[in-house]
Amino acid sequence: MSFSLDTPSAQTLKSEARQLREERARSGQTLSHGAALEEVARSHGYRDWNTARAALPDRVAVPFQVGMRVRGFYLEQPFSGLLLGVQLLSSMQHYAVTIQFDQPVNVTPNFMFAAFRQRVSATLDIHGVSPALRGNGQPQMRLLRE
Incomplete structure (x- = not known):
């Protein structure tokens, strides 16, 4: 999870989904990429991945800003x-x-x-x-x- 207070990007949510899949795999559970995207989208308050993807910008949310x-x-x-x-x-x-x-x-x-x-x-x-x-x-x- 990043420190950014900005709206997360689609790339950020995809990275979270990848991390979720890896965590589940380490605990012996399989999770498809699509299911991970859906779960991450819901955790951010979206109905599903397609809704999240339509609402999110393509840019990457930056956790650090110049001048911080x-x-x-x-x-x-x-x-x-x-x-x-x-x-x-x-x-x-x-x-x-x-x-x-x-x-x-x-x-x-x-x-x-x-x-x-x-x-x-x-x-x-x-x-x-x-x-x-x-x-x-x-x-x-x-x-x-x-």
Whole structure:
């Protein structure tokens, strides 16, 4: 589910239907693509998928907006800052973001010396979590709304 307050797009609902099918498959239940679309459409208040599709725009609802205040963790260091850039990647499931931190963040794993960054770019999914992981299994960035 995205953070956008905008009307979701048809693409967003299709992605939700795909996720629903995957969740059901993991629990041993089969669900056709059409049935998943119908269920997702009803969960958004539409009578059926055809009604939803006719009412929804083709654009993708963007979970992050340029100028948005954000906070989160970068390399497990807390930060707050301003979202300077957002670009939807070709997968339509990830975004390239550029963030200007309010205070520089030390990006070194030990504190024998410091390497501070005040502006970083990262790839995030629609939930604000980086698919790239650190050596300890934690995401490089977790973004929250401020």
